[in-house]
Amino acid sequence: MDNMNCSDARIARYKAFATQIRAHVLRMTHRAKSSHIGGCFSIADLLAVLYNGILQVDHTQPNMPDRDRFIISKGHVAAAVYATLAERGFFPLEWLDTFYQDGSHLPGHVTYGVPGAEASTGSLGHGLSISCGIALAGKRDNRSYRVFTLLGDGECDEGSIWEAALFAPHHHLDNLVAIIDYNKIQSFGMVKEVLDLDPLAEKWRAFGWAVKEIDGHDINQIENSLQNVPFEPEQPSCIIAHTIKGKGISFMENQLAWHYRHPNDEELQQALAELGVSE
Amino acid sequence: MRAAFIRSLINLARNDDRVFLLVGDVGYSLVEPFAEEFPAQFVNVGIAEQNMTGIAAGLALCDKMVFIYSLANFPTLRCFEQIRNDVCYHNANVKIVSSGGGLAYGALGATHHVTEDLAIMRALPNMTVIAPGDPVEAGLATQAIAGLPGPGYLRLAKTGDPVVHQRTPNFQIGRAITVREGNDATLIATGGILNNTVQAAERLAQRGIQTRVLSMHTIKPLDIESVLESARETGAIITIEEHSMIGGLGSAVAEVLAESGNYRIAFKRIGITDSFSSVVGSQEYLLKGLSLSVDGITDAVQSLLDTKTH
Numbered sequence: 001m002d003n004m005n006c007s008d009a010r011i012a013r014y015k016a017f018a019t020q021i022r023a024h025v026l027r028m029t030h031r032a033k034s035s036h037i038g039g040c041f042s043i044a045d046l047l048a049v050l051y052n053g054i055l056q057v058d059h060t061q062p063n064m065p066d067r068d069r070f071i072i073s074k075g076h077v078a079a080a081v082y083a084t085l086a087e088r089g090f091f092p093l094e095w096l097d098t099f100y101q102d103g104s105h106l107p108g109h110v111t112y113g114v115p116g117a118e119a120s121t122g123s124l125g126h127g128l129s130i131s132c133g134i135a136l137a138g139k140r141d142n143r144s145y146r147v148f149t150l151l152g153d154g155e156c157d158e159g160s161i162w163e164a165a166l167f168a169p170h171h172h173l174d175n176l177v178a179i180i181d182y183n184k185i186q187s188f189g190m191v192k193e194v195l196d197l198d199p200l201a202e203k204w205r206a207f208g209w210a211v212k213e214i215d216g217h218d219i220n221q222i223e224n225s226l227q228n229v230p231f232e233p234e235q236p237s238c239i240i241a242h243t244i245k246g247k248g249i250s251f252m253e254n255q256l257a258w259h260y261r262h263p264n265d266e267e268l269q270q271a272l273a274e275l276g277v278s279e
Numbered sequence: 280m281r282a283a284f285i286r287s288l289i290n291l292a293r294n295d296d297r298v299f300l301l302v303g304d305v306g307y308s309l310v311e312p313f314a315e316e317f318p319a320q321f322v323n324v325g326i327a328e329q330n331m332t333g334i335a336a337g338l339a340l341c342d343k344m345v346f347i348y349s350l351a352n353f354p355t356l357r358c359f360e361q362i363r364n365d366v367c368y369h370n371a372n373v374k375i376v377s378s379g380g381g382l383a384y385g386a387l388g389a390t391h392h393v394t395e396d397l398a399i400m401r402a403l404p405n406m407t408v409i410a411p412g413d414p415v416e417a418g419l420a421t422q423a424i425a426g427l428p429g430p431g432y433l434r435l436a437k438t439g440d441p442v443v444h445q446r447t448p449n450f451q452i453g454r455a456i457t458v459r460e461g462n463d464a465t466l467i468a469t470g471g472i473l474n475n476t477v478q479a480a481e482r483l484a485q486r487g488i489q490t491r492v493l494s495m496h497t498i499k500p501l502d503i504e505s506v507l508e509s510a511r512e513t514g515a516i517i518t519i520e521e522h523s524m525i526g527g528l529g530s531a532v533a534e535v536l537a538e539s540g541n542y543r544i545a546f547k548r549i550g551i552t553d554s555f556s557s558v559v560g561s562q563e564y565l566l567k568g569l570s571l572s573v574d575g576i577t578d579a580v581q582s583l584l585d586t587k588t589h
């Protein structure tokens with residue numbers, strides 16, 4: 001019973017954190033008139049679990065050699081990542097108000113040098129190779145850290161992803177975890193229509209990864225999968241997170257337009273109300 | 280130059296366990312001694328240059344000094360955006376080494392001709408660009424580039440390149456080496472074409488024209504001081520490169536001269552015209568067709584000086 005309560009409390013904490021991220025993203029994109037809300041919302045629950053129960057990181061020692069690394073390969077979801085880092089204390093929450101603004105420290109794609117950001121990304125298909133390098137260094141130096149890389153589904157069109165997908169199993173990088181935000185929508189349409197990835201799990205399996213498919217908005221499934229990496233010894237792990245672009249806001253879910261649009265005043269109020277957050 | 284590079288790299292690795300060598304499935308009968316002595320610091324990543332470059336950046340983010348080695352345009356143009364974003368944007372300690380600079384791969388054809396790399400790599404922020412003039416410089420350049428905290432590009436020629444420097448020169452990144460003294464004109468060469476340039480200078484000397492020869496092994500940062508000094512002292516500058524006339528050494532020197540305010544300098548670029556090789560041939564054969572042979576360089580210098588006197 002105690003366990004149950006403890007777990008319930010933890011889940012409530014994750015959920016509250018994910019809601020915070022979504023609320024920050026709404027305010028940031030509204031203020032900045034920037035884009036990519038849909039993809040920020042499909043990964044919000046994943047970020048909440050990663051940064052509250054999984055990643056061994058410490059904002060007071062951001063360069064600790066044995067820290068886990070989180071690489072966001074789909075760097076355009078910067079608003080969600082910055083919100084997460086700020087909430088975790090890597091930099092002041094006030095910085096979020098400057099997102100995308102003239103003279104800011106926070107550009108529209110995740111950038112190395114922002115406290116807590118491990119690599120600059122934004123051009124798709126780069127993050128998994130960088131992560132392979134970090135994971136390889138960890139192996140060669142006998143370090144205990146893990147590398148978690150979050151990929152978009154659209155970016156799996158890039159050949160470089162599959163170069164890295166070949167590399168990691170060949171070098172037994174079981175300290176590497178690729179999480180795929182499989183929200184089924186890419187920049188200009190449905191993944192199925194633009195360049196079908198299915199059967200996606202079978203592809204990663206065939207490349208030599210230990211693969212789990214989860215509901216990327218089910219906190220229990222997220223936590224359970226992330227707590228159990230590596231799924232197989234000597235193999236990198238791949239979590240295919242089935243997600244919903246724009247998750248959490250009725251009028252944004254599964255709408256391609258919210259890859260581009262920013263909320264107007266009215267939409268901001270409505271979205272915050274749906275999250276149960278006051279302005 | 281290849282052998283000098285790997286010898287120098289092995290020496291580096293003996294004193295610095297941060298040194299990594301990644302190869303893109305090339306280096307047969309070259310990199311084996313490194314791989315055998317430092318197996319934990321060597322990876323053949325396969326024929327996958329984009330991934331190789333990203334991996335190098337990841338290793339560098341973990342405090343490694345990573346050398347990437349491949350041939351022709353494979354480690355530069357094939358993965359150019361990884362070099363820009365993963366290496367240069369992070370100011371990562373990654374050194375890109377290409378073998379086959381210029382027309383070294385001759386009859387293999389234009390896919391293997393490395394003729395735009397200097398221009399393209401020079402445009403990248405944080406990137407240092409070096410094209411050693413002979414095997415002696417190649418060994419020294421490898422050591423020197425390792426001393427840089429950030430990215431570097433090293434353009435090697437091939438195997439068995441002629442040795443120009445009979446004595447070990449003072450090699451410093453960003454400082455041209457004066458190979459020959461003279462005051463009638465200055466020949467500025469970069470990369471393996473240095474040898475033909477020196478021979479052309481000797482031929483000109485037989486005609487009573489004393490040219491200064493600079494080995495401008497570092498294209499970026501360019502040795503502006505030496506360029507301006509040579510312009511002042513010799514009044515004529517000829518750049519020689521086994522590279523497109525667009526954007527490389529000639530362009531870099533022209534930028535300096537144009538901004539110097541000294542408009543009375545006679546200036547000429549010798550390089551590859553804006554085209555792919557339309558004929559098949561060895562490096563020597565192709566160079567001849569481009570005024571980059573000893574005769575070609577000699578004639579080009581002579582005609583510039585003739586025009587100047589008129």
Ligand SMILES: [Mg+2]
Pocket residue numbers: 152153154181182183184185186
């Ligand atoms: Mg998507």
